[in-house]
Amino acid sequence: MITLQQAEIRSGIIKAMAHPARLMIIEYLKAGTKPFSDVFGLFNLDKSTVSKHLLVLKGAGIVSSRKEGPDMMYTLEVPCITDFFGCVTAVIENNVRRQQICLCQERPAK
Amino acid sequence: MITLQQAEIRSGIIKAMAHPARLMIIEYLKAGTKPFSDVFGLFNLDKSTVSKHLLVLKGAGIVSSRKEGPDMMYTLEVPCITDFFGCVTAVIENNVRRQQICLCQERPAK
DNA sequence: TTTCCTGATGGTCAATATACCAACAGACCA
DNA sequence: TGGTCTGTTGGTATATTGACCATCAGGAAA
Known part of the structure; x- marks a missing residue:
């Protein structure tokens, strides 16, 4: 069984992913x-907001940054992160199937 | 590229995982x-708190529940979720290697 | 030097998350 | 009918998150 300390460290990484903008960045x-x-350029967000999202990802070790001329370059450090999205999609599809959420339209009132 | 709407749905699932207690439950x-x-019994938390964590997981479609006699039984609906932890561990190990965090002890002051 | 250009940092505010305690609801037993 | 066992729901206080604006810092260009 996983310890509470391990769970806290893990949840730190997962929290860093738990935002739509940060998922899009990944x-x-x-x-x-x-x-x-x-x-x-991906977002309609303030520069400072995007910078902070990147800082969160960097703090978690998911991305790294490096200065290159005038630009700050960002790199995904752990591409395996994206493999996980397949499973997340499975959850979503399962939810749709069970009609817990519906992506298309409201069910007609019975 | 992923859309904002897709990212929001995904982040809903990931948010549900982004808590130490809920990771332990999974x-x-x-x-x-x-x-x-x-x-x-896993936690030193109030009953109501644990119940609410389970409700969050259920709301995300990660677990399901069913009444069985006097007990409420909880089932992990999407075991692939745990495959992801391998990658999270990779992030953590990478962080340790880069000494962004240290699980053992403080580095000596230089 | 002064002026951009790039991005980070600090401050603030509203929304969300999370914990506890108390009270409730359903099923079963006495 | 009341008591007990099980878990959920409501209320509330506090902490965290995420957005904006304003400002700052470092390097390149004028």
Whole structure:
């Protein structure tokens, strides 16, 4: 059985992924190292907000950064992270099947 | 590229995992269906707190519940979730290697 | 030097998450 | 009918998160 301390460390990593913007950043960096400006361009968010999201991912060890000329380059350190999304998708599909959530439209009132 | 809507749905699942107690519950239920009382016994937490954690996991579709006699039985619906922990462990080990965190003891002051 | 350009940091505020205790609800037993 | 066992729900207090704006810091260009 996993200890509470182990669970806390793990949840630190998972918390870092638990935000839509950060998931999008992870997906985006899967294609390779990108400059901050490209990541920023994905969102309608303040620069500071995007910077902080990247800081969270960096703090968790999921991405790394390195200065390159005027740009700050961000790299996904642990690509296996994205393998997990397959399972998350399985959860979502299972939920849809069980009609716990519906992505298409409301069910007609009975 | 993943859409914002997809990212929001995914992050809902991941948020549900992003708590030490809920990670421990997931690990625990990997061994099979268990009654509430067993899950409760893992923690020094109020009954209501454990019940709410289970509700979060259930809401995300990660576990399901079913009444069995006097007990409420909880089942892990998506065992692939735990495969992910291998990657999380890889992140942690990478962090340790890079000395971003240290599980053993403080480095001597230089 | 002064002026950009790039991105990080600090402050603040609203929303969310998480814990506890207390009270409740359903099933079964006395 | 009341008591007990099981787990859930409601209320509340506190901590954390995430957004914005404003400001700052470092390097390149004028």
